[in-house]
Amino acid sequence: MSHRPYVIDEMISAKAIAARIEGLAREISTEFADTDKLVVVGLLRGSFVFIADLVRELDLPVEVDFLEASSYGNGMESTREVRILKDLRGQIEGRDVLVVEDIVDTGHTLAHVTKYLASRKPARLKTIALLDKPARREVDFKASWTGFEIPDEFVVGYGIDFAQRNRNLPYIGKVRFTDSPA
Numbered sequence: 001m002s003h004r005p006y007v008i009d010e011m012i013s014a015k016a017i018a019a020r021i022e023g024l025a026r027e028i029s030t031e032f033a034d035t036d037k038l039v040v041v042g043l044l045r046g047s048f049v050f051i052a053d054l055v056r057e058l059d060l061p062v063e064v065d066f067l068e069a070s071s072y073g074n075g076m077e078s079t080r081e082v083r084i085l086k087d088l089r090g091q092i093e094g095r096d097v098l099v100v101e102d103i104v105d106t107g108h109t110l111a112h113v114t115k116y117l118a119s120r121k122p123a124r125l126k127t128i129a130l131l132d133k134p135a136r137r138e139v140d141f142k143a144s145w146t147g148f149e150i151p152d153e154f155v156v157g158y159g160i161d162f163a164q165r166n167r168n169l170p171y172i173g174k175v176r177f178t179d180s181p182a
């Protein structure tokens with residue numbers, strides 16, 4: 001847990017996020033137009049705001065489930081070793097699945113989670129990440145849909161935390177420490 005003082009500079013406004021989600025939802029609704037039921041899987045906890053807004057824009061029959069994978073703990077660095085902390089409640093074999101993530105950073109989390117879910121033989125397995133930091137990638141992973149590509153900055157808001165704080169900001173902001181030069 002960091003006790004260093006910081007401020008948050010807005011990077012992506014709530015309005016820009018809403019507009020982008022509308023566009024993404026249209027593409028996803030087209031891709032899955034023939035599905036009898038799409039299982040939308042949110043990765044806890046960072047995706048909870050994104051998934052809530054996204055599913056309300058989808059013009060499809062959807063079921064919502066959640067999965068929790070270990071991530072940063074309380075720091076700013078990825079642990080790289082990904083573990084499943086909470087599994088899905090429902091079955092996905094033969095179903096169409098969309099995994100919803102907040103950020104693809106090193107890529108370890110989504111690479112691991114998609115491999116894990118693919119072993120259950122879904123009919124289609126797609127991924128969406130609100131944010132992508134390509135400069136930080138350590139494993140070759142690209143989400144099927146991405147909201148915004150961002151530079152290598154630590155961000156918070158719209159569900160995303162820094163040591164469990166700032167998830168409730170309606171926009172995406174960048175953390176700037178005030179005890180050292182920017």
Ligand code: IMP
Binds near residue numbers: 072102105107
């Ligand atoms: P990856 O496994 O390195 O791709 O990490 C993905 C996870 O790291 C995300 O789901 C977030 O929980 C966390 N993460 C990555 N970048 C940030 C950030 O800038 N702020 C807060 N959490 C982040």
